[in-house]
Amino acid sequence: MRRFTRMFATAALVLATVAGTAGWAAGDSQNAVTGPPPGTAAWRADTARGRPLPDPVDSTPAELARFFAALDGPTRERLLRTHPLVVGNLDGIPPHLRYRANRAAVLATGEARYASLAAPGRRILAFDPRGRGQVAEVFGDLEGAAHVAVVVPGSDNDASRHDAPRTPATGPAGMARALRAAAGADTAVIAWVGYTTPVGVGVDAAGGRLAEAGAVRLARFTRGLDAAGAPDPALFCHSYGSVVCGLAARHTDATDVVALGSPGMRADTVADLGTRARVWAGRGPSDWIADVPHVRFAGLGHGADPISADFGAHPLPTSEVRGHTGYFAPGTRTLAALARIANGSTR
Incomplete structure (x- = not known):
């Protein structure tokens, strides 16, 4: 009886979070764009x-x-x-x-x-106008780079909003630009919006359906980089993007997987990710994602907190991060740490 009580309590907690936790908002259900290009x-x-x-x-x-x-x-x-x-x-x-x-x-x-x-x-490396649109943009010289980083974003990102005005160093392109500037000229950074992201933070964001479809596309994308002669990439995964990376990690040749502001990676520990990559995790002190229950029940929730000691990821310095989108802010110790991962200085 206690087991079932805990299960129902967990389900209620997840559903309550989807409905109204601070920072969360209602979202429209999305159809994942998959299959061959137009x-x-x-x-x-x-x-x-x-x-x-x-x-x-x-x-x-x-x-x-x-x-x-x-x-x-x-x-x-x-x-x-x-x-x-x-x-x-x-x-x-x-x-x-x-x-x-x-x-x-x-x-x-x-x-x-x-x-x-x-x-x-x-340098638009991928473009698909179906649905809300998907896009991947390269910052730097991908064909001559010594190091490659891929920024995998979370909810509310698509090709139609790729160039929308944003606070500096936020959004996929802003994050990629900031990381490239900090990492140096021999590092190419790709803003990869190559999957259908959730809109808002509703049931789509609490579930794994869109992440599963995105993980397949991310894994193939990284194999494409390898086939084109690019160095093995480091993956920088923000918010729901860290769910995508968690599911894709075992199918990529990534050197590093970095989870920022993560609701969970659909794994209980680093070992469960099934990757040889080094795994890093960080969450800022004012990031509302901390209020998301790190549980999984009936397909909702994304599991263990990647910044917990039991998960086993390398910690990142995040005391200067503001809010949910401030991880790539120039001049912070966080961005300096991310740049060292991107340019191979920590290997």
Whole structure:
């Protein structure tokens, strides 16, 4: 009887948190955007000098890399021009080709909310206009970098809001810019909004459905970096993004996994993540995420607190962090610590 009492009490606590804990808000249920990129049907019907094109879903990033490496220049250019939304989202092929393809894809949408992504000098590594839109942007020279970091954000992020005005050093792009500036020129940082994030902090944010879909996409994205010759990445995972990273960790070759303002990683300990990466965790003193119960019941909640001693993550200095989004604020000891992880100084 006591066991069931505890179970129902846990369920009530999680549901109460979703309904009204400080900092949480009602959210609309989202449909995860998955599957092949737009334009895949036309791609599958095309050929390269009579040879079938590799399937965007069934081909591994390594296979895609080998296919593009074997193409002659004119054929590569024709595919880029004819199928920009597919080429721009093929994990594993050279980043400079993806930048060009995605600029063309953004321009082809004709949508004002995406127009700034096509500005000269932007390095858009992935772009998918379906739903609220997904995007990945590179800050720095990915093809020449000695170190790579990937920022994985949480709720309320998408391609349509990628360039929305924000407080400096917040949001995926702001975090990535701040981290790159602190880490140095030989580190490339990617703002990866490559999954459907929750809107608000309702049942979607309390559940793992969107994180599970995102983890599959993040794991493939990191395999694409490897196939393109990039260094193994460090993952910087904020808020709900840390749930995504927790589920993806065992399927990536990440050197480090950093959980910031995390509601949990769907694991009880670092060992349960199944990764060889070093795992770090930090939470600021005024971050409202501290009020979220670290439990799991009936699919709700994300489990143990990553900053607890029992979880086993390396601690980060976070005494200067303000609120839920202040982890990348310039001049703080927190950002300096994150930069050392990103540029390999702690290895």
